[in-house]
Amino acid sequence: MPRLDSATTALLTVECQNGVVGDESALPELAKEARDSGMLGRVAALVDAAHAAGVQVLHAVAERRPDGRGANTNARLFRAAGKLPVRQLTGSRAVEVAAPIEVAADDLVLRRLHGLSPMAGTDLDPLLRNLGIRTLVVTGVSSNIAIPNTVFDAVNLGYQVVVPSDAITGVPASYTAEVIRNSLALVAVITTTEALTTEWALPR
Numbered sequence: 001m002p003r004l005d006s007a008t009t010a011l012l013t014v015e016c017q018n019g020v021v022g023d024e025s026a027l028p029e030l031a032k033e034a035r036d037s038g039m040l041g042r043v044a045a046l047v048d049a050a051h052a053a054g055v056q057v058l059h060a061v062a063e064r065r066p067d068g069r070g071a072n073t074n075a076r077l078f079r080a081a082g083k084l085p086v087r088q089l090t091g092s093r094a095v096e097v098a099a100p101i102e103v104a105a106d107d108l109v110l111r112r113l114h115g116l117s118p119m120a121g122t123d124l125d126p127l128l129r130n131l132g133i134r135t136l137v138v139t140g141v142s143s144n145i146a147i148p149n150t151v152f153d154a155v156n157l158g159y160q161v162v163v164p165s166d167a168i169t170g171v172p173a174s175y176t177a178e179v180i181r182n183s184l185a186l187v188a189v190i191t192t193t194e195a196l197t198t199e200w201a202l203p204r
Helices: 028-036 039-053 076-081 124-130 146-156 173-182 193-201
Strands: 009-014 056-062 108-112 135-141 160-164 189-191
Touching: 009 039, 009 146, 028 039, 039 056, 039 135, 039 193, 056 124, 108 124, 135 146, 146 160, 160 193
Parallel strands: 009 056, 009 135, 056 108, 135 160, 160 189
Antiparallel strands: none
16 A cells, blocks of 8 residues: 555545434445444544554534435335434434444534445535645445445546455455455555554554
């Protein structure tokens, strides 16, 4: 893995929110995998290390209005989400970043009402450019949909993308390794939480 300049690198957590990976998740199988695999704890460790190293942290949260206005309905996934017992409603506990991840005062929280990716049609790209970011570390869920979308969108926009393989997950668990090996490794630098936290702990 190349050395990462903390001034031009950002860490992104994707959908690490109570209603997705928390105890009251709308997707209990995914939440269980995030907890039991240690992924959620590793994301928290990366966030802590980024804060200590002066790396910008951003949290991408998916939510919807109670009336559903502006939300997609053009895929089975979106229609199913609207029927789940736990909904990612704006202003609710479900759309708060999940423990043990700490949100610092300098972190940016980006909320989207539509789509599959925190990058497409949101403020993420212009915010990163305004911050001078060239390298994006992508963590969170899920390796089935949101993570690949984020990685591909970021690569298409010219960012260097880094994926810590043990800080993303999906269901079934075996799928994560497959999508890393057969897709993400072709376009992103694949690393580990330990390698990144060690990198960010080095003197600058």
